Amino acid sequence: MARVTYVQPDGSEKTCTNFEGMAVMHLAIGNLVDGIDALCGGVRQCGTCHVYVDDAWVERVGPPGEEEAIMLDALADFIEVTPGSRLSCQIHITEELDGLRVHVPKEQPGI
C-alpha cells in the first residue's frame, strides 16, 4: 500500500492510504482532504487540485507531463507556481510513492 500525507498551510497533516487505481487527487477527495477542489474531476482542465510536492519527493514524483506543464504555466498568473508544483490528478499513486508528502496551497485558482 502507499500512504500519502497532505500538509495544510497551517501545518496540520492528514495521511491517507491507497489500495486502488487512484491519483493523489482521488485519494484526497475520497478522504475529504481540505483545499483540493478538483473541479474538473481529474482531467487537467481546471488546476484546482494543484499541490506542492515536498522537496524530498520532487525527483521521485518527476516533472509534469506536456499538457500538465502548459496548464501550470497558464496558472502562474493566478497562483504561485514552483518547481515542485504538480496537478495532483496527474500523479498516479504507485508503491514507489509510499510515504509521499504534498503541501496543499493556501488557495486554488478561481476558488
Added chain:
Amino acid sequence: MSAIAMQPPAMRGGVPFLGHLTDFFKDPVGLLRKGYQDHGPIYSFRMGGRNMVVMLGPDNNRFVFQETDKLLSIRESMPFFHKMFSPNFYSFAEMEEYLNQRAVIMPRFKASAMKQYVPVMAEEAMALCHRLGDSGEFDLVSTLGPVVMDIAAHSFMGRDFKQKLGHEFFELFRDFSGGMEFVLPLWLPTKKMRRSQAAKKKLHQILGDWIRQRRARPVEPADFFQDMVASTYPDGRPIPDELIIHMILLLVWAGHETTAGQVSWAMIDILQNREYQDVLRGEIAAILGSASGADLSWEQAIAMQKMDLALRETERLHPVAFTMIRKAAADFQRDGYQIREGDWILLAPSVSHRMSEIFDRPDDYDPERFNTERADTKVESNSLIGFGGGMHRCAGVNFARMEMKALIAILLQRYDMELIDTPRPIAGAGTYWPEQPCRVRYKRRTMAARAPADLDGVAAAAGCPAHAKGKN
C-alpha cells in the same frame, strides 16, 4: 526492450473463427481464471476475429490506467454505448469534448457533495422498510434494484420528478438498459434492441419536457437537475439539452446497472459472515443508537468505517464490472510480449482481485485486510480496481459507496435477515449480478433505547475538516 518480442501465450481450445467466444459468453470469469492458471498474468485468446490480451495484477492495472488515451483507447470499447447514448458522448467523444463533459459532472460527485444526498438515500431506504413491514421475504436484486433507481431519480431529477414519473421512468429505463449488448451485432433488429431504442426515444421526450419545465420554473434551492440545466462548459458556452439528457441517462444507467448488483453482493457477504455482521451491527448501534435510520446524517455515515471495509471487501470478491476493456492504439511491448495495434486489452478485476500473490487467502471474506490501522495491512496500490482507475475512474464512486452504506446500515439496524437461496453469479457476460432468485427472510429487530453518538465528536474523529476546525 528486447529485440524480438514474443506474442502473449494463447489459450488453447476454442473453435475456428469464433475462438473462445461461446466460452466467454457462457462463463467469462471461469475462462479468464483458467487463462491465468495456465499462462500467468499476460495471455491472449480469440473472440471472433478479435485478439483479446488479458493483463492481470496491480502493475498491469497501473499500466492500463496510465496509458488510456495514450497507447490505449477506450473509445471503441463499448459499441452498444454509441447506440444507447451518442457516438460523441463522454468516454467516446473526442478527447477535448470528453474533458469538457466530465468537468460538468464531476463537481457534483465529490465526497463532500454527498452531504446533500444522504437524506435522500435514507428517505428511500426507509420507504423500502415501510414497504417491507415487520417480516417476510424479499429477493435481493429485484427489491434493492428499484431502490437504487429511486435514489437516482430522486437525487438527479428531483423529488417532484420521482413522485410524478417514478414508476413510468423505471419501466422505460429497464427496457433502455436492455440495449447493453455484448454478443449480437447492433444493427440486428432484435426485440430487445427495438425496445431499447423505443424506450430511449420516450426517455428523451420525458427528460426534454422536464428540462423545459425547470427552465420555465426553476426550483430553489437548486437541486442536481436544476444545476445541470443551468450548467455551462468550462468556457461558458451553454450545454445543449440533448447533452444534458445523455448525461442524466448515463448517470442513472451506470449507477443502476452496477450498484444494484454490488449492494446485493454486499448484503450476501454480510449475511454469510455472521462474525463481521456483528461487528457492523455494533458500529451501527454505537453511531445511530436506537434512532430511526430516517435521521441518518452524512457525519454518521462517514463515521461508519467498518462498513467501508465491508464494502471494499465485497468490491474485491464480487466486482460487478468484472472486466474493463481498451483497444491498443499502437504497437507496443509489455513485459517482453508484443502487443499489436488493434488488439483488445482486458483488465479483469474478477481475476486480479483473487490472485494469491496480491491478497492473502484471496477467497476468504476478510474486510479487515483493508484496515489501515492494522500493522499487518499490506494491500498494494492498484490492487482494488472495482471502480477502475486513472482518468476514467468511475465518476460516481463516492455516490455509489454512500448509497450502499446508507441502504445496508438501515436494513441491518432494522431487521434480522438470513439467506434462503444459495447465492451464485449469473451466467453470461453482462454485469456480474447475483443470480435470481436470491431471497432473504427478514424479521424486525427489537432495539433497546440508546442515544446516538455525539455527532461533532464522531465527525471530527472521522477526519471531517469542517468539524476538526470547529466550524460547524
